[in-house]
Structure formats: structure tokens, C-alpha cells
Amino acid sequence: MQTKILSGKARILAFAAVGGEMERDGPLSGCFDFLSDDQYFAQPTWERAESEIQRRTFSIACGKAGLSPSEVEAVFAGDLQSQSTASSFAMAENNASAYIGLYGACSTMAESLGLAALLTDCGHFGNAAAVTSSHFCAAERQFRLPLEYGGQRSKTSQWTATAGGAVILQSSDEPGIYVSSVTFGRIRDSGIKDPMNMGAAMAPAAYETLRSHFGDLSIEPDWYDLIVTGDLGDFGHSVVTELFAKDGIPLNNYNDCGRLIYDLETQDVCAGGSGCGCSAAVLCGYILREMTKGTFKRVLFAGTGALMSSTSSAQGLSIPGICHAVALVSSL
Amino acid sequence: MQTKILSGKARILAFAAVGGEMERDGPLSGCFDFLSDDQYFAQPTWERAESEIQRRTFSIACGKAGLSPSEVEAVFAGDLQSQSTASSFAMAENNASAYIGLYGACSTMAESLGLAALLTDCGHFGNAAAVTSSHFCAAERQFRLPLEYGGQRSKTSQWTATAGGAVILQSSDEPGIYVSSVTFGRIRDSGIKDPMNMGAAMAPAAYETLRSHFGDLSIEPDWYDLIVTGDLGDFGHSVVTELFAKDGIPLNNYNDCGRLIYDLETQDVCAGGSGCGCSAAVLCGYILREMTKGTFKRVLFAGTGALMSSTSSAQGLSIPGICHAVALVSSL
Numbered sequence: 001m002q003t004k005i006l007s008g009k010a011r012i013l014a015f016a017a018v019g020g021e022m023e024r025d026g027p028l029s030g031c032f033d034f035l036s037d038d039q040y041f042a043q044p045t046w047e048r049a050e051s052e053i054q055r056r057t058f059s060i061a062c063g064k065a066g067l068s069p070s071e072v073e074a075v076f077a078g079d080l081q082s083q084s085t086a087s088s089f090a091m092a093e094n095n096a097s098a099y100i101g102l103y104g105a106c107s108t109m110a111e112s113l114g115l116a117a118l119l120t121d122c123g124h125f126g127n128a129a130a131v132t133s134s135h136f137c138a139a140e141r142q143f144r145l146p147l148e149y150g151g152q153r154s155k156t157s158q159w160t161a162t163a164g165g166a167v168i169l170q171s172s173d174e175p176g177i178y179v180s181s182v183t184f185g186r187i188r189d190s191g192i193k194d195p196m197n198m199g200a201a202m203a204p205a206a207y208e209t210l211r212s213h214f215g216d217l218s219i220e221p222d223w224y225d226l227i228v229t230g231d232l233g234d235f236g237h238s239v240v241t242e243l244f245a246k247d248g249i250p251l252n253n254y255n256d257c258g259r260l261i262y263d264l265e266t267q268d269v270c271a272g273g274s275g276c277g278c279s280a281a282v283l284c285g286y287i288l289r290e291m292t293k294g295t296f297k298r299v300l301f302a303g304t305g306a307l308m309s310s311t312s313s314a315q316g317l318s319i320p321g322i323c324h325a326v327a328l329v330s331s332l
Numbered sequence: 333m334q335t336k337i338l339s340g341k342a343r344i345l346a347f348a349a350v351g352g353e354m355e356r357d358g359p360l361s362g363c364f365d366f367l368s369d370d371q372y373f374a375q376p377t378w379e380r381a382e383s384e385i386q387r388r389t390f391s392i393a394c395g396k397a398g399l400s401p402s403e404v405e406a407v408f409a410g411d412l413q414s415q416s417t418a419s420s421f422a423m424a425e426n427n428a429s430a431y432i433g434l435y436g437a438c439s440t441m442a443e444s445l446g447l448a449a450l451l452t453d454c455g456h457f458g459n460a461a462a463v464t465s466s467h468f469c470a471a472e473r474q475f476r477l478p479l480e481y482g483g484q485r486s487k488t489s490q491w492t493a494t495a496g497g498a499v500i501l502q503s504s505d506e507p508g509i510y511v512s513s514v515t516f517g518r519i520r521d522s523g524i525k526d527p528m529n530m531g532a533a534m535a536p537a538a539y540e541t542l543r544s545h546f547g548d549l550s551i552e553p554d555w556y557d558l559i560v561t562g563d564l565g566d567f568g569h570s571v572v573t574e575l576f577a578k579d580g581i582p583l584n585n586y587n588d589c590g591r592l593i594y595d596l597e598t599q600d601v602c603a604g605g606s607g608c609g610c611s612a613a614v615l616c617g618y619i620l621r622e623m624t625k626g627t628f629k630r631v632l633f634a635g636t637g638a639l640m641s642s643t644s645s646a647q648g649l650s651i652p653g654i655c656h657a658v659a660l661v662s663s664l
Contacts, residue, residue, distance in 0.1 A: 002405075002430060004456050045647055073334075074516060081641065082414035082474075084435040088639035091519050092652040098334060098516035099654060100443065101435040101639070103416045111432065115447065122454035124336050142414075184406060184430035187423050307420035307433070309413065315377055320424040322431060 003183040003216035010117035010179040012328070013127065013170040014065035017285030018057045019277075020162030022136070022269070026262045031285035032163075033060045039137060039162060047081060047089075050135035053164040053277070054079070054090035058131050061166035061284075067127070070096030072168065074119075076112035077131040078102035079276050080139050080160070082309075087131070097129070106202075106231050107185070108132045109280040110303025110324040113167055117179035117326065120171040127171065133164035134275025143195065143310050156197040158233045158258055158274035159267075165280025167288070175331045177291050181217065183325040185209040187307065191318045195308065198319065199236025199258075199271055202304040205321035206232060207243040210302060213325050221251055225296040228287065229323070230257030230279025230303050233271035234264055257282035279303050291330045299328045335515040335548035342449035342511040344660070345459065345502040346397035349617030350389045351609075352494030354468070354601070358594045363617035364495075365392045371469060371494060379413060379421075382467035385496040385609070386411070386422035390463050393498035393616075399459070402428030404500065406451075408444035409463040410434035411608050412471050412492070414641075419463070429461070438534075438563050439517070440464045441612040442635025442656040445499055449511035449658065452503040459503065465496035466607025475527065475642050488529040490565045490590055490606035491599075497612025499620070507663045509623050513549065515657040517541040519639065523650045527640065530651065531568025531590075531603055534636040537653035538564060539575040542634060545657050553583055557628040560619065561655070562589030562611025562635050565603035566596055589614035611635050623662045631660045 016033045024035040034056060041052040054077065062069045075097045079086035084101050091099050104111035112130035119125045139160035140147050169179070188205040206229045214221060221227055221244075229240060237256040244251050257279040258272030283301055290296050302325040308317065348365045356367040366388060373384040386409065394401045407429045411418035416433050423431050436443035444462035451457045469479060471492035477483045501511070520537040538561045546553060553559055553576070561572065569588040576583050589611040590604030615633055622628050634657040640649065 047643060047647065048649075078435065080415070082643060083412075083437065083639065083641035085639065085641045085644045088519060088652050088654075089644065089649065092521040092639075095518055095520070097518060099519045100447070100516055101654075103410065103433040103435040105415065115432070118454075118456050119450060122450075122456065124450050124454065184432055186427055186429065187420060187431045188427070189424045307415065307417065307424075309415035309417045311379060311414060312417045312421065315379065317380075317421065320420050322420075322433075 001216050002212045003181050004118060005181045006121040006179055008178055009171050009173060010121040011170050011172040012177045013168045014061050015167045015284040015288045016057050016060035016064060017281040018053050018164045019281055023161060023163050025267060028261055028286050031289055046135050046137040050086035050133050050138050051090040054086060054131055054133045057164035057166040058129060061168050065168040069094050072097045072127055072129050073125045074098040074100055074128045075131055076100045076102060076116045078108040078112060079133050081142060086133055105305030105307055106274055106276055106279060107303035107305030107322050107324050108276040109165055109283060110301055110326050114182040114184060114324050114326045116169050117182060120169045123171050127169060129166055129168050131166040132276040132280045134160050134277035136160045136162045139275055153270050154196040155270055156235045157270045158198060158272055159269035160275035161261055161273045161278035161281060163277035163281035165284035167284060177328055177330045179326055180329040181327040183209055183213040185323040187320045187322050189318050189320040193318050195313050198306040199233040200239055201306050201319035202232055202321035203236040203239035206240050206302055206304050206323040209323035209325050222253060224253060224298045224300045227254045227300045228257055230282060231274040232256045232304055233258040235271045297330050301326045301328060333548050334544045335513050336450060337513045338453040338511055340510055341503050341505060342453040343502050343504040344509045345500045346393050347499045347616040347620045348389050348392035348396060349613040350385050350496045351613055355493060355495050357599060360593055360618050363621055378467050378469040382418035382465050382470050383422040386418060386463055386465045389496035389498040390461060393500050397500040401426050404429045404459055404461050405457045406430040406432055406460045407463055408432045408434060408448045410440040411465050413474060418465055437637030437639055438606055438608055438611060439635035439637030439654050439656050440608040441497055441615060442633055442658050446514035446516060446656050446658050448501050449514060452501045455503050459501060461498055461500050463498040464608040464612045466492050466609035468492045468494045471607055485602050486528040487602055488567045489602045490604055491601035492607035493593055493605045493610035493613060495609035495613035497616035499616060509660055509662045511658055512661040513659040515541055515545040517655040519652045519654050521650050521652040525650050527645050530638040531565040532571055533638050533651035534564055534653035535568040535571035538572050538634055538636050538655040541655035541657050554585060556585060556630045556632045559586045559632045560589055562614060563606040564588045564636055565590040567603045629662050633658045633660060
């Protein structure tokens with residue numbers, strides 16, 4: 001079975017979200033633990049600014065968990081920079097936690113949370129953190145054109161969030177919010193080659209992972225109070241909705257992190273947010289916060305990633321998509 | 333405890349190694365399942381050649397395991413290309429296995445094997461694969477200068493292997509070779525900035541992970557028939573040996589994959605091999621093969637990674653190192 005059912009011991013001890021200027025101007029402004037007007041986060045480069053986002057997010061989450069960073073056994077982390085350097089340089093100063101580097105593009109928060117959950121649930125780790133980030137300027141330099149070119153964006157393009165999220169998991173039987181199941185996705189390549197249309201490239205992977213998840217657990221989508229992909233944006237969200245509609249399955253409780261983090265009417269973000277930090281910040285800033293308040297009891301968090309690089313796009317290859325789904329249940 | 337002790341159920345069902353021309357000319361020539369004289373592996377680019385190495389290695393390992401690729405529940409994979417595209421494009425054609433993307437630079441084989449082992453050991457996965465690769469030409473383009481420049485190499489530099497390795501793990505109590513423990517490493521940054529001297533950058537991480545491993549299990553290094561790092565090369569190997577010597581601990585059974593894959597006297601590889609594919613191929617071509625024959629009963633496989641990128645080096649940053657250790661025991 002593609003979906004792994006946990007025993008209820010992967011409990012979420014604490015979480016934190018950090019964002020930048022665009023995130024401050026968005027509808028989730030009040031949900032962040034820290035917002036910076038300085039896109040450099042007092043660092044000399046955008047790349048190091050992103051490391052600072054991860055350090056700060058992790059540090060705030062540790063503080064909320066009542067742990068020092070050195071008391072966290074392992075950090076599962078990843079980002080969009082080549083060779084995941086935002087994460088490795090962020091965690092290079094943490095000389096006590098094991099570091100497990102991941103790459104799942106914008107699905108990294110779900111991937112890291114899913115792996116950390118399985119390994120705390122079975123007791124191999126007493127606690128573990130899942131940490132991811134993205135930075136608009138670092139990602140533009142990485143994947144697209146120098147910002148100074150002022151390149152035009154298409155309507156289906158997405159805005160990489162300058163943000164980070166961190167979750168601290170603890171192996172525990174106590175009541176709280178815990179990871180109840182994880183569905184690791186399969187790669188789906190539907191032949192789309194336009195890096196300005198990643199939502200469409202990832203949507204089939206999201207559809208298939210969600211279908212597998214519901215099928216494996218013999219549940220309907222409305223078993224969840226909220227199903228959220230991250231980050232397909234507005235266009236990818238409509239593709240997933242249509243694919244389910246074709247199957248005769250209405251998705252009444254479905255949204256996407258890329259639509260939640262920005263105001264698509266007033267902010268110039270085209271189809272919405274993207275980047276590892278987008279779904280991470282929406283999870284850690286909004287979703288988990290609302291679960292703590294009791295707004296949602298059951299949430300399916302489905303991280304979606306576009307597994308291409310600027311080299312593969314330049315070589316004319318299509319964009320492989322992936323989606324990992326993590327089910328969160330509150331026993332509060 | 334940093335070291336995770338497994339219950340003996342993460343059994344190695346099959347393994348395979350693939351290499352290129354330089355690997356054919358090396359001392360382990362007879363250990364590969366497939367060797368290609370064509371550095372393009374019949375693909376149009378070096379990057380796609382590396383994906384073909386992964387596909388082929390995984391396919392051969394599946395064949396030896398008596399499984400079709402679609403019967404493997406999950407593939408834990410990674411490589412050196414930006415955004416790990418060698419792996420994602422290799423596995424894009426496998427539409428049945430879950431894909432879990434990792435980035436640990438040259439430590440990726442140990443990282444993927446360690447994670448897959450923990451998750452098959454606790455039964456979350458019935459089986460899983462760990463697959464990694466590297467390609468000399470793709471890595472030179474990624475990290476250094478265009479090959480056409482004919483850049484000079486320093487004596488401490490290493491040669492990225494054009495190779496891949498795959499291990500299929502099965503959750504099973506049957507006798508065989510199994511993963512007995514895993515020590516995930518912490519990042520160590522000793523301030524070295526020269527990407528032509530990665531062995532020295534990674535050696536402190538290797539030393540600390542090995543020390544933790546021996547300390548956690550209260551064993552001496554000679555409990556193992558072979559301790560192998562991968563890939564510190566000749567220079568990094570001597571640094572680790574010296575660090576242990578300072579502690580009064582002789583390492584009589586210690587070697588490095590970067591020294592094993594090539595003949596350092598006759599092949600022009602400076603300090604030896606490197607790249608995710610180097611330690612992967614030495615593990616899957618030589619070590620596991622010899623364990624099957626009974627040459628080694630207990631092996632500690634310690635993958636080492638240099639977690640920098642060409643961007644971080646260009647920005648003047650040092651090279652964070654990491655080392656993950658996986659203990660392999662044969663009950664045959």
C-alpha cells in the first residue's frame with residue numbers, strides 16, 4: 001500500500017513560520033512568527049539570507065518546543081538552491097543535530113515532515129525537525145533570469161515565497177496534533193516543458209497521490225476538514241479540481257498554499273505562491289495554528305514539487321512532477 | 333544516541349553497480365555489472381547519460397532481486413546535479429515506485445541506504461531501493477569549469493566517478509546481509525574553502541561520525557573487518573587516520589572508496605575517486621559482493637559529502653562536510 005499508516009506517536013510539538021515583505025503584505029500576515037522588511041535578512045547575499053531564514057525558523061520552533069537546537073536529534077531539511085546549500089549552510093552552525101538533506105522541490109516540506117514522522121512514530125528518533133525554505137531572489141537567480149533583466153512573467157507563473165517553515169516532532173502518546181498517515185508520491189511527467197506553468201506540470205502528480213491516499217484508506221475527500229496542495233497555484237488548483245470532477249468527486253474542502261499565502265487580486269503574483277517556503281509557511285503559520293485553535297481537526301497536506309533544473313529546461317526536457325501527502329489529525 | 337540500532341530486518345536482497353571507461357580501467361573492473369565505453373551511454377547529453385546509469389543500475393538490481401521495478405515500493409535516490417535531476421529523470425519512467433529525493437553530495441549512498449534501512453527495518457516499507465550516481469562530465473560542468481578549458485587539477489583534487497550503485501532492501505528475518513545500525517552525521521565545517529581539496533573538508537565529519545558510532549556501540553574499530561569512507565580520497569583518508577592516531581586508536585582495517593575504485597599510481601586521478609557514484613559502485617560492486625562470498629562479515633560503510641555548490645564557493649564560503657555511517661553485517 002502506498003499510504004503508510006502511523007501508530008499516532010509522531011506528535012507535533014511545535015512549529016514556526018518566517019516570511020519577508022511580500023508575505024507581510026499577504027492575507028496570512030498575522031500568522032508568521034517573524035516577518036522581515038529586509039530581503040537580505042542582514043546577510044550579504046540572497047543565498048545566505050535564505051540560510052538565515054532557516055536558522056531563524058528552526059530556532060523559533062525550538063524555542064516554542066522548549067528545546068535548544070542541540071536537543072533536536074535530527075533535522076530533515078531541503079530547499080531549492082543547487083546542492084541544497086540554503087539548508088546545509090543554515091545547519092552548519094548546529095553541531096549537535098544529525099542532518100538529513102532532502103530534495104523534493106516545493107514538495108520538500110511534505111517530504112521532510114513525512115520522513116521525520118515515520119521515524120519518530122516507530123521510535124527510531126525521539127524527536128526530529130522538518131525545516132524548509134525558499135527565497136524569491138535566490139530562486140530567480142537559480143532558475144530563471146537575473147532580476148535586473150526585468151523579464152515578463154506569464155499568467156500561469158508563480159511567485160517564489162521568501163519564507164521558511166519548521167516543525168518539531170516528538171515520539172509521544174500525549175494528546176495533540178499528530179501525523180496519522182503519509183503517502184509518498186510517484187513521479188508523473190505529463191510532458192509539460194514550460195517552467196512558467198509548473199502548476200499544470202505538478203497537478204497530475206497531486207491528483208494521483210490524493211487518489212491513492214483516499215483509495216488506500218477507503219475514505220472520501222470530505223473526511224478531511226481541509227485538503228491543501230502546495231504549491232500548484234491558482235491554475236494547478238483548478239486542474240486538480242477538474243480531474244476529480246471528471247471522476248464525479250467534488251472537492252469542497254480543497255485549497256492550495258500558493259493561493260492562500262498571497263492575495264491574487266491585489267498582489268502581483270500571477271497564479272500565486274510557490275517555493276519550498278510557501279507550503280512550509282502556510283503549514284506552520286496558518287494550518288497548524290488553526291488546528292491548535294480547533295478550526296480544523298483533520299487536514300491533508302499534499303506538497304507538490306516540479307523536479308526540473310535550469311539545465312534540464314535548457315536541454316528541452318519536460319518537468320517531472322511529484323506530490324507527497326501527509327495527514328494531520330488533532331486529538332485536542 | 334546518534335546511532336540507531338536496527339532489529340535485523342533490513343536485509344539486502346540485491347545490489348548492482350555500473351561504471352564507465354575510467355572505472356573499467358581501474359582495479360575493480362571485474363566487480364561491475366555493466367561497464368560502458370560510451371560516456372554518453374547512448375544519450376544526447378552527459379546529464380541524461382547519468383540518468384541512464386541510474387535506470388540501468390536500478391533495473392539490474394531489480395532483476396537480481398527477482399522483482400520488476402514496479403514491485404519496488406520506494407526509491408530513495410540522489411545525485412550531484414543541481415536539483416538532483418539525474419535521479420528525478422531516471423525515475424520519471426518508473427510510475428509505480430514512490431520517489432524520495434535526497435541530497436547528501438557524495439554521502440548520498442549512505443544516506444539513502446540508511447533511511448531505506450530504518451524504514452524497511454520497522455516495517456513501514458516491505459521493500460525499498462537506494463540508488464545514486466555521478467558522471468564525471470556532468471559534475472565538471474556543474475561544479476567546475478567546462479572540460480574544453482583543460483583546467484589544471486591540484487594533487488588533492490578528486491576524480492568524479494562515472495558510475496552508479498543500487499541496493500534493494502527487503503523487510504525480512506531470513507539470513508543474509510543486513511543493516512545492523514545507522515549513524516546519521518552532523519555537519520562539520522572546518523573552514524576549508526578549496527573545492528580542489530574536498531577530502532580535507534570532509535575528513536573531520538568522517539572522524540566525528542566514526543567516533544560517535546564506536547562510542548555509541550561501545551566497540552573498537554577492529555570489531556569491523558572493513559571500515560570504508562567514501563569518498564575522501566587518499567589525502568582525506570590520511571587525515572582521518574591521523575586524527576584517530578592522535579587519539580591513540582589505530583585504524584588497521586580502514587580504507588576509502590576513492591582509493592579503491594582507481595589505481596592511484598597509474599590512473600591520472602590525483603587523490604582518487606569521488607562523486608555519489610564512487611562510493612555507491614564500490615559498495616555495490618566490491619564490498620557487498622565480497623560480503624556475499626564471506627570475505628567480510630562486518631563492514632562499516634561511511635559515506636562522506638561536501639555540501640557546497642559552485643555558487644557558495646564563488647561567494648567565498650567554506651565547505652560544510654557530512655558523514656553518514658551504515659553498518660552491514662552478514663549472517664550467511
